[in-house]
Amino acid sequence: MERQEEEDDMVCLDQSFFIDDNYQLTTFTFGSQVLQLLCLQSASTDFDLTGQLVWPGAMLLNDYLSKNAEILQGCTIIELGSGVGITGILCSRFCSEVVLTDHNEEVLKVLNKNIELHASSDNPEYCAGLTAEKLEWGNSEQISQILQKYSRGFDLILGADIYILNCYSFALIIEKQSSITSLFDTVETLLRVRKEGTCKFILAYVSRAKTMDSLVISEATQRKMQINELVGTRSIVGNLEGVIYEVNL
Numbered sequence: 001m002e003r004q005e006e007e008d009d010m011v012c013l014d015q016s017f018f019i020d021d022n023y024q025l026t027t028f029t030f031g032s033q034v035l036q037l038l039c040l041q042s043a044s045t046d047f048d049l050t051g052q053l054v055w056p057g058a059m060l061l062n063d064y065l066s067k068n069a070e071i072l073q074g075c076t077i078i079e080l081g082s083g084v085g086i087t088g089i090l091c092s093r094f095c096s097e098v099v100l101t102d103h104n105e106e107v108l109k110v111l112n113k114n115i116e117l118h119a120s121s122d123n124p125e126y127c128a129g130l131t132a133e134k135l136e137w138g139n140s141e142q143i144s145q146i147l148q149k150y151s152r153g154f155d156l157i158l159g160a161d162i163y164i165l166n167c168y169s170f171a172l173i174i175e176k177q178s179s180i181t182s183l184f185d186t187v188e189t190l191l192r193v194r195k196e197g198t199c200k201f202i203l204a205y206v207s208r209a210k211t212m213d214s215l216v217i218s219e220a221t222q223r224k225m226q227i228n229e230l231v232g233t234r235s236i237v238g239n240l241e242g243v244i245y246e247v248n249l
């Protein structure tokens with residue numbers, strides 16, 4: 001009887017109760033490129049919903065790409081951890097094919113909305129080959145499904161601000177180590193589809209903890225990958241130091 005009363009007293013809250021999807025249409029300018037995207041203005045309560053807003057790493061990468069758009073001309077691109085899609089959508093203005101990916105269902109919803117928004121803009125050529133796919137780093141089934149569709153692989157793999165350390169506990173550092181491992185597993189699979197050197201991973205990294213800075217470099221070097229800082233990209237974004245790395249086999 002007591003148990004029944006306890007159960008009756010339980011308040012059932014739908015998962016959607018905790019999700020802020022009050023996205024605002026926001027304008028971003030990178031050189032001559034103006035983008036309008038739906039995004040949140042501040043972080044949601046759920047750590048895993050980081051992709052609902054635009055991060056400093058994306059601002060750094062988009063600024064670099066808009067100034068060096070020749071490296072994108074005619075390329076095929078896959079972006080990892082796309083969030084609202086600001087980087088991939090900018091790239092679609094220069095590339096032949098862009099696949100934006102994320103693992104979070106809620107983030108994929110707003111990503112698809114932004115793709116639709118872009119496709120319905122005044123310049124239909126901007127949305128050439130722009131699609132979203134679910135991809136959890138390290139998930140071999142999902143990556144092979146993508147590679148079945150894009151069997152020639154990609155010229156560029158992009159990632160902006162795709163790992164964050166929000167606490168300095170040892171446990172979390174271990175967890176982030178494994179997320180870096182699965183991120184690099186996916187990157188390595190994608191790099192290996194192409195002959196050596198014809199696919200690169202461009203990573204916009206924003207430093208939030210010294211431990212993470214060294215983890216990224218050591219993960220790449222352990223795999224015998226080349227990791228180089230792109231000259232002139234080290235800068236302050238927000239109040240943090242950012243840099244763009246180029247990684248290849």
Ligand SMILES: C[S@@+](CC[C@H](N)C(=O)[O-])C[C@H]1O[C@@H](n2cnc3c(N)ncnc32)[C@H](O)[C@@H]1O
Pocket residue numbers: 048049050051052053054055056057058059080081082083084086101102103104107135136137159160161162163164179
């Ligand atoms: C900090 S946000 C960056 C979003 C976007 N690149 C930007 O800079 O605005 C990190 C993104 O990576 C995605 N992500 C985190 N862990 C992931 C994983 N294990 N597999 C795939 N995506 C992941 C999140 O859902 C989120 O969209």
